Amino acid sequence: xxxxxxxxxxxxxxLAALKAAGKPRIGMVPTMGALHQGHLSxxxxxRGRADAVVVSIFVNPTQFAPHEDFDAYPRTLDADLExxxxxxxxxxxxxxxxxxxxxxxTSLSVAGPSAGLETDFRPHFFSGVATVVAKLLIAALPxxxxxxxxxxxxxxxxxxxAHDLALPVEIVGVPTLREADGLALxxxxxxxxxxxxxxxxxxxxxxxxxxxxxxGEDLRAAEAEAIEALWAAGFSHVxxxxxxxxxxxxxxxxxxxxxxxxxxxxxxxxxxIDNMAV
Ligand code: AMP
Numbered sequence: 001x002x003x004x005x006x007x008x009x010x011x012x013x014x015l016a017a018l019k020a021a022g023k024p025r026i027g028m029v030p031t032m033g034a035l036h037q038g039h040l041s042x043x044x045x046x047r048g049r050a051d052a053v054v055v056s057i058f059v060n061p062t063q064f065a066p067h068e069d070f071d072a073y074p075r076t077l078d079a080d081l082e083x084x085x086x087x088x089x090x091x092x093x094x095x096x097x098x099x100x101x102x103x104x105x106t107s108l109s110v111a112g113p114s115a116g117l118e119t120d121f122r123p124h125f126f127s128g129v130a131t132v133v134a135k136l137l138i139a140a141l142p143x144x145x146x147x148x149x150x151x152x153x154x155x156x157x158x159x160x161x162a163h164d165l166a167l168p169v170e171i172v173g174v175p176t177l178r179e180a181d182g183l184a185l186x187x188x189x190x191x192x193x194x195x196x197x198x199x200x201x202x203x204x205x206x207x208x209x210x211x212x213x214x215x216g217e218d219l220r221a222a223e224a225e226a227i228e229a230l231w232a233a234g235f236s237h238v239x240x241x242x243x244x245x246x247x248x249x250x251x252x253x254x255x256x257x258x259x260x261x262x263x264x265x266x267x268x269x270x271x272x273i274d275n276m277a278v
Pocket of ligand 1: 149186
């Protein structure tokens, strides 16, 4: 089992002990817990590239809007520790007070890759993510930190912030792990009923079809057809389907450089996101 620490002081002490024990290179995997195989693949990748791995588990209140699922978000620390087993050296699971002490008044404002897409529907999301990720990276000062391509816009925002703040950490993107029917693994999949789960499985299929269409056609038509297909498959709301430049997330009209298709849609109260290389 990993060593569980809940304060930044104890985290730093545990990391110093690892380094003193001949494990100088630290890999970090920030998560909100309710761990699944997708998270574990990040941990595995970190193990392959570092001497020791610290996993943080923190449901970050500042990235949830008041109407979102902060209270309902699954919290399964004991099961998470069990799943990690010997793969993680340290789990850092702070209380909200530890990350946001009384009077906390500092947050990051991000632009660039955070513009549009998720921000159109969750305006405070990336500021919350950027603030907590910066705080976690500064608390642990890892050599590398792993982030999933599952949250593709977030990965670009984190790469940008690490570069802009000159944090001495390499940000590594890890491919999305999927179920047998292609549904991207997500802690929020636990909210889906059996019927909703079937509908959820269509998202990746519709994105793959849109990619095939985009190669021959006008990109806007491919996006519009995918949106129609999501409604027809039983999604209750489609926030966006967008084909963008894969590096900047800028709008594009032609497939000249690497592109990415990104989507967000709801089934009932559950909001799913997914993305793929075009
Ligand atoms: P979360 O706990 O949802 O904040 O996710 C923690 C990290 O795991 C983020 O970097 C996510 O992008 C990544 N992640 C979540 N789901 C997957 C998945 N299916 N495949 C790969 N990485 C994932």
